[in-house]
Amino acid sequence: MQVDEGITRAFQLLGKRWTGLVVSVLTAGPAYFTDLRRAIPGISERMLSNRLTELAAAELIVREVDEGPPLRVSYRLTAAGMALEPALKELAQWAKTHPAGERAADC
Template identity: 60%
Template sequence: MCTGAGSAVQRVFGLLGKRWTGMVIAALMGGPIHFADLRHAVPGITGRMLSGRLAELVATGVVVRNVDPGPPLRVSYCLTATGEALRPALVELGRWAEGHLPDGEGGAQS
């Protein structure tokens, strides 16, 4: 018998299933980081896309945005306690990928 995904699973993948979101969170797991450095830490993401993903993560309480006093004015981001609570799940997903996904591909191994 097939069962449907529960609403909690739908909510988590509604957030984490968006392109770049997992990579942004993974980059933030190293600690607070400025916007420009975060953009370099996530190769291929545009500034506009990064801004959008960060705004979404801030709105959901996963990330906090800090304005560093200037000059020059700089903005940094870090995970909240809620965001840090994702660490074990993301580490396990990484382990799963290492064991079950070939490098550079999205398909499963035979």
Template identity: 40%
Template sequence: MATVTAAERRAEAKRAYDAYVAACPSRKLLDTLSDKWVSLVLNALADGSKRYSDLARTIAGVSQKMLTQTLRGLERDGLVTRTVTAAVPVRVDYRLTSLGESLLPLMAAIKQWAESHIEDVEAARLRYDADSENSP
């Protein structure tokens, strides 16, 4: 049996979490975080706990199916917690976990950047589309 040095073990561990490798777990997490509904749900929960209906009203255009799938995925990843309160009707609240809260500065910065730069991006798209139409 070959002996593996500590440096080799560290190098192997580093390769195991290389997001450029298709099977890397961190890449799968990046795929999740880049979903538009995930970013919108995380930002919507930044101010605290919300009911499902509050989230649905806040996030325009999200279908019931997509919101449910997104919340379940975030709960599975440990970013959101779901609390059911026995009442008539049953009350279900969602809130960020401490892990989810640790993402807020990043998600808020991306949201703010998008809102601040959308005019520049739209202008670039128009230029690109015009150039593409005029190219052979």
């Protein structure tokens, strides 16, 4: 048995720290950079910028510049990015049903 190529690609991108959280926040709709920073406690500006760049390169988000003044940049999911919403909801439900503390009890 071998790991599926598609799941490998998905986890190479979405398995990176913060990436899933960025996508999850954007499922609610477009957001400005500062809104994303506030919505994801602990993420640095540099890390958020890196993740947004990676997601844009993977064509999961679109970066849109709102002409100013002031100049503002917003981000929104593409159709491919929005297609991740059901999977993210399932993962969230799984995490509620199977808290990390249960793992130790099962061993």
